[in-house]
Amino acid sequence: MLQPTQPADLAIDLRQLVITIAHTVDLVGVDDVLHGRRVGMLARELAIFMGWPEAEQQLLYDAGLLHDCGVSSTRVHHRLVVDLEWSGAEEHCVAGQDLLADFAPLAHLAPIIRYHHSRWEWLAQQTQLGDTARFANLIYLADRVDVLAAPYHADQTVLSHADEIRSRLAAERGCLFSPALVEAFEKFSEGEAFWLALQPDWVQQYQREMETHGKLEVINWAQFKQCAEIFARIIDAKSPYTQRHSRGVSRLARHLAERLGLDTVTCEKIEVAGLLHDIGKLQIPDEIIEGPNALTPHEFDIMKSHSYGTLQVLKRLPAIEEIAQWAAFHHETPDGHGYPFHIGGKALPLEARIINVADVFQALAQERPYRKPMQPAEIMAVLQERADLGRADPGIVALVAADLANCHRVALCMD
Ligand SMILES: [Fe+2]
Ligand SMILES: [Fe+2]
Ligand SMILES: [Fe+2]
Incomplete structure (x- = not known):
């Protein structure tokens, strides 16, 4: 009898695969290892708040989870979380796109990752990008919300910094972020719940709930x-x-x-x-x-x-x-x-x-x-x-x- 030359196909839940890559990439945060998972959650919740369709909500959760897959160095990660805008950010967007572009099950996320640090004033003119511009800009906003809020989770002081974070992002209306997005964010983040959801326990709970949204695919x-x-x-x-x-x-x-x-x-x-x-x-x-x-x-x-x-x-x-x-x-x-x-x-x-x-x-x-x-x-x-x-x-x-x-x-x- 002929010996098989390859292991059998694997029944893998695609969502689990995405979370596994996100978990891997989040390790680069060293002592804060939930960045991608918080960005995924924020992006999906904002999409729900804006009434975007279910398929887009799911897409944005996955894109948020993987948005930083082009960051492997703890130094680069650190640079990305200290300033609102960093001139060296482009490189990890290109690297992230390159990683996913050839992998059929996740290739649809590559263009969103490519533009997740692009200013809205530029993106809005790139008509050839279609919906990618809107998706990438949402990831950018979710990412920056998380970067500004992350230092306050350990001592649970995020609520006392919420207004200051809200005004910093509102000042970017029409510049870094689309006006419609900023407006939705301002409304949504009025409630304490928006900020409380970012606590590690709730982020992990959210992730577990999202795991049941997965579908088993044969890879x-x-x-x-x-x-x-x-x-x-x-x-x-x-x-x-x-x-x-x-x-x-x-x-x-x-x-x-x-x-x-x-x-x-x-x-x-x-x-x-x-x-x-x-x-x-x-x-x-x-x-x-x-x-x-x-x-x-x-x-x-x-x-x-x-x-x-x-x-x-x-x-x-x-x-x-x-x-x-x-x-x-x-x-x-x-x-x-x-x-x-x-x-x-x-x-x-x-x-x-x-x-x-x-x-x-x-x-x-x-x-x-x-x-x-x-x-x-x-x-x-x-x-x-x-x-x-x-x-x-x-x-x-x-x-x-x-x-x-x-x-x-x-x-x-x-x-
Ligand atoms: Fe080793
Ligand atoms: Fe090794
Ligand atoms: Fe990020």
């Missing part, structure tokens, strides 16, 4: 893999040092899985797990990733949270439970002294061990702020030491040793 494996590539591009865009890291880990992991003789379906899944393994890194401040010295013990504790974050984000997609585990176990080691679950021995799947070796290899082959890229022989010495100490699977390390030049080429995506 074929090729499409899901394309979506995993989007995740990888978001993760790798975090820092110049991590560029192509996820892709390199994914390719090397697949290469090793093939050499181990694993079946094609498993190889495909390992490849995807490699693309997703570092989702949680988006929540690690850029300063820790790009620091010039080795990590302090405290920084290392923060770093250890990243693979846990990967699992928490991917849990939303039950169809890929196994892949999520292989990804999240990439810092677990055979001796059980890895992190964060301390899973070792027989409980640590072979697939996770492969990703672990591929991850160490790829990271050593890349430059880091505190060292040059390591050469293949140096990488091999580190891997061998790890295998001797029980921190890497000796069989997989032996495989790398026998195929070192190829592994190096694959890890650096040099073909």
Whole structure:
């Protein structure tokens, strides 16, 4: 009998997929990880208030959730939340559009994301954009409401700042925002409820309610893999040092899985797990990733949270439970002294061990702020030491040793 060459199609709820990407992107907020979800909620609620049709309300929720998918760096995120208008904002709009434009299930959101920092006075003249102008401007307003209100959630003082936020945005009538939109916002935000809804508990509650609006779609494996590539591009865009890291880990992991003789379906899944393994890194401040010295013990504790974050984000997609585990176990080691679950021995799947070796290899082959890229022989010495100490699977390390030049080429995506 012929072996299948691809995993079966996945039944994935598209709304859950959008929320999973939003959750991933929101991690970039570091200690305020609900920005996209608040913007989605605000955009949808304003659309309802203005009497826009149900289909547009749903569209704006999804667009709000994903509007910042072009932001991976915590520094860029910070810049976007300190000023009402920032001249560097354009770049993340283009990056966001590029990420979604080729992914059929979400491509309709790309034009809205492209213009979500464009001034209304310009947008209004772009007649070729049609409804996109109206949608993008609503996301812009929702985004700016959230940026101005966010500093006041922790100490619950948002109500005492509501008037000041309302007048700042009203002053942009006809400039940043369409007059009709500002008018609706002014009316809607008179009520305390508008502002109280932004509290974290209620935003999460709202998200849970919206999850039931989702519809289950069958996504074929090729499409899901394309979506995993989007995740990888978001993760790798975090820092110049991590560029192509996820892709390199994914390719090397697949290469090793093939050499181990694993079946094609498993190889495909390992490849995807490699693309997703570092989702949680988006929540690690850029300063820790790009620091010039080795990590302090405290920084290392923060770093250890990243693979846990990967699992928490991917849990939303039950169809890929196994892949999520292989990804999240990439810092677990055979001796059980890895992190964060301390899973070792027989409980640590072979697939996770492969990703672990591929991850160490790829990271050593890349430059880091505190060292040059390591050469293949140096990488091999580190891997061998790890295998001797029980921190890497000796069989997989032996495989790398026998195929070192190829592994190096694959890890650096040099073909
Ligand atoms: Fe934003
Ligand atoms: Fe990692
Ligand atoms: Fe990694």
